[in-house]
Amino acid sequence: MASESDGQGRLPTGIPWSSPTVRVVLLSTVLAPLGVPLISPALPTIRDVLALTDAQASLLVDRVGRRRVLIPSLFAFSLLGAAVALGPPYWVVLAVRVVQGTAAAALFITTVTLIGDTFEGVRRNTVLGVNVAVLSAGAAVYPLVGGALAAVSWNAPFAVYLVGLPVAVLAYRVLPEPAGERERRSVSYLRNVVSALPAREAAALYGSAFLIELLLFGAALTAVPFLLDGTYDLPAVLIGAVVTLTEVASVVTSALNGGFSRRVSNHGIIAAGFGIVGGGLVAAWWAPTLGVLVAATAALGAGWGTVLPSLDAGVSEGVETRFRAGALSFRNSTTFLGRALGPWLFTTLVVGRGYRPLLLVAGGCALAFVPVVLLLGRRG
Incomplete structure (x- = not known):
């Protein structure tokens, strides 16, 4: 945990932009809203192209230690989402979205947990605040991106998920594994x-x-x-x-x-x-x-x-x-x-x-x- 002081016993309060953990967390967070806002504008087009009902199309936005969870989740979230760009049948798209939703949930949890592990005091609040700001900014922008790409092709928005692959590689290379991450997930836990x-x-x-x-x-x-x-x-x-x-x-x-x-x-x-x-x-x-x-x-x-x-x-x-x-x-x-x-x-x-x-x-x-x-x- 980052507990370095400024020489007078006070914890730092600014945003540590040079921290690899901060960079990976914020890049992962900006991917998390891709799950729904990016695809929502494309639902009418997907419905028409795949001959679905409104209810069937809406199902595509339903969603069902730190480092060891985040990195596989980034890879799964990106590759599974991009696979839909190949234009598979509806049932395959639905199955992929269910699994992808699980990976998206892991992104939400592990990014916040990493911040909690790494920082404390005012700096923790500062980084968590920026993390939520990034999340909200992504949620505001992605509908515009998804709508524009859906005008090209119903499956074009799904290709955007490939941007998560370099983030996964970066996380694998620079993200430390915090002590105590190997706690067993049992009933007693x-x-x-x-x-x-x-x-x-x-x-x-x-x-x-x-x-x-x-x-x-x-x-x-x-x-x-x-x-x-x-x-x-x-x-x-x-x-x-x-x-x-x-x-x-x-x-x-x-x-x-x-x-x-x-x-x-x-x-x-x-x-x-x-x-x-x-x-x-x-x-x-x-x-x-x-x-x-x-x-x-x-x-x-x-x-x-x-x-x-x-x-x-x-x-x-x-x-x-x-x-x-x-x-x-x-x-x-x-x-x-x-x-x-x-x-x-x-x-x-x-x-x-x-x-x-x-x-x-x-x-x-x-x-x-x-x-x-x-x-x-x-x-x-």
């Missing part, structure tokens, strides 16, 4: 992971991971687009631009996390993020004009970018190194549970009520969670 965080910490951090993704995917990525269409009759391209704005806002706030952590605890930052999200949801409910609704949507992305780096920093700080990967895996599981439930929950509850009242209720839930996070984060 899982029990230790479950108990690695105190109950209050686990409730605050895992609960935050679930709720922030539930609100983001349910409101910003589902309810708001329907509201933009139904109320303002915006075309799909402009709705996409508004959604992209949430990613841009998250890039800004996540990149600032290191500066925030110099003055505020991780729990305080998480609480502030929920406050921003809650305010954005209430503003989206109230929004008398399109401009106000767009600004409120940007606030949702800003809140998400505020919360996520401090979530990962909190989990990393709260567990021993040998249990960190397992604890972050649990964090990732709660994240994807929230992502899966959000769109379904919001579209189910909206029947007969409209989206604006639902946004108000969601905003109230986010604001109510602010004191919960602060209370659970209190020491003693």
